[in-house]
Amino acid sequence: MAHEHxxxxxxxxxxxxxxxxxxxxxxxxxxxxxxxxxxxGIYKAELPQFFMDSFLGMKALNWIFIILTIVKAxxxxxxxxxxxxxxxxxxxxxxxxxxxxxxxxVFILLQEGGYIESVYTNGFIxxxx
Amino acid sequence: MNTTVATTGTExxxxxxxxLPLKSSYGKMMMWFFIVSDALTFxxxxxxxxxxxxxFIDSWPIADEVFTHVPFFHGNxxxxxxxxxxxxxxxxxxxxxxxxxxxxxxxxxxVTWYMFLTVIGGVIFVGSQAWExxxxxxxxxxxxxxxxxxxxxxxxxxDVEGEQKFKRVAIADFAKVAHGDRxxxxxKNGIWYESEGSLPEYSVDEVYNGLATNSNILIRNQIINEDxxxxxxxxxxxxxxxxxxxxxxxxxxNLKVNExxxxxxxxxxxxxxxxxxxxxxxxxxxxxxIFFNVIIGTYERRKNYEMVEKVGxxxxxxxxxxxxxxxxxxxx
Numbered sequence: 451m452a453h454e455h456x457x458x459x460x461x462x463x464x465x466x467x468x469x470x471x472x473x474x475x476x477x478x479x480x481x482x483x484x485x486x487x488x489x490x491g492i493y494k495a496e497l498p499q500f501f502m503d504s505f506l507g508m509k510a511l512n513w514i515f516i517i518l519t520i521v522k523a524x525x526x527x528x529x530x531x532x533x534x535x536x537x538x539x540x541x542x543x544x545x546x547x548x549x550x551x552x553x554x555x556v557f558i559l560l561q562e563g564g565y566i567e568s569v570y571t572n573g574f575i576x577x578x579x
Numbered sequence: 580m581n582t583t584v585a586t587t588g589t590e591x592x593x594x595x596x597x598x599l600p601l602k603s604s605y606g607k608m609m610m611w612f613f614i615v616s617d618a619l620t621f622x623x624x625x626x627x628x629x630x631x632x633x634x635f636i637d638s639w640p641i642a643d644e645v646f647t648h649v650p651f652f653h654g655n656x657x658x659x660x661x662x663x664x665x666x667x668x669x670x671x672x673x674x675x676x677x678x679x680x681x682x683x684x685x686x687x688x689x690v691t692w693y694m695f696l697t698v699i700g701g702v703i704f705v706g707s708q709a710w711e712x713x714x715x716x717x718x719x720x721x722x723x724x725x726x727x728x729x730x731x732x733x734x735x736x737x738d739v740e741g742e743q744k745f746k747r748v749a750i751a752d753f754a755k756v757a758h759g760d761r762x763x764x765x766x767k768n769g770i771w772y773e774s775e776g777s778l779p780e781y782s783v784d785e786v787y788n789g790l791a792t793n794s795n796i797l798i799r800n801q802i803i804n805e806d807x808x809x810x811x812x813x814x815x816x817x818x819x820x821x822x823x824x825x826x827x828x829x830x831x832x833n834l835k836v837n838e839x840x841x842x843x844x845x846x847x848x849x850x851x852x853x854x855x856x857x858x859x860x861x862x863x864x865x866x867x868x869i870f871f872n873v874i875i876g877t878y879e880r881r882k883n884y885e886m887v888e889k890v891g892x893x894x895x896x897x898x899x900x901x902x903x904x905x906x907x908x909x910x911x
Contacts, residue, residue, distance in 0.1 A: 469680050473680070488659075492643075502807070526899050552618075555623060559630040560630065563634045567634050
């Protein structure tokens, strides 16, 4: 069993000497991202107004959280689960199936949740009694 | 021998069979397919959570006010403990990859150690989650539920470094206890199939009397205002609303009531973190089995450690799910 690992991350910006140093490098990167998320979460109230502005139906800060999470998920899958070393076909089979179905599901549910909220708010339904 | 083997003339051709287009073993591929389907299950749960949250977008509980506890420390530390839990799980993911890597080098001793550390990380995580559940179920200040199912919380304005800040006050600290006017309904006293659970510590009247005598205490309702904070009512409105709408004193959270706001928040919290915690728990069990297999040399004799790799995939997946649960329950 030959196990060849691709040792470059960030599109080849950082190249590691061995698989073990790559694992530690990815850990440091994931820790930094988590620290940024937690920092933003704790100091939510003191952040400049830009973060609280609504962007595509959600606060800009929430978009930042979601994007950082997807970045984390990418590195967990690619480097810890060795997706980087799998064939293109296997990678696409797994990733695109999940991504497509999840986007579909999330879109429908959030859309309908927003609709029901509008009925509660504008539909003469009394909620506070 | 040549006569017994049929030559089909397809050797080396694309459709001749025996190809491995994905260059992956059967077991690993099946683990990937299981992970895809499990990922869809979890995204179903999280999307349902998003649905309920969008439905009550103007009154959803603020996570920073719910999960503020750290074991052994008093005070208000939002996020710190979950951040610790996240780090533990990522760390145990790292020891898992290191175990897989050591397996590729057929290093039994190293695999044993790294598997051991992975199991320890998993156990710490599950323990932390149990503690988090316990704190959430017990609750802190208590609140009053209205006829419409909304939550009224209590607090007062205090001076923090020259700024007026709203601080929660526990019901136990101001309610005026009246004696013996409420008897628990038992099935032997009435209709045999109807009985009630333990009584709430205080009745709404007791809370109202306490509120009336303490002029500094105000009510905060669930509605989120433009500053992203819950609305605080004036003194007159507080008294009026508690008198008119107050129905039940709740303390802590369970599947029916939640002192922090919408009961759906508690339902989804228990369901999603519970389902994830169950995954972590079964991951720990599987890791322990593999750990002992490594010790007794099963994979040494098999001459490959692919089993460690397959279990590793599952374990990383659990970490992956947690990253999303963390974002959607605690951050967003």
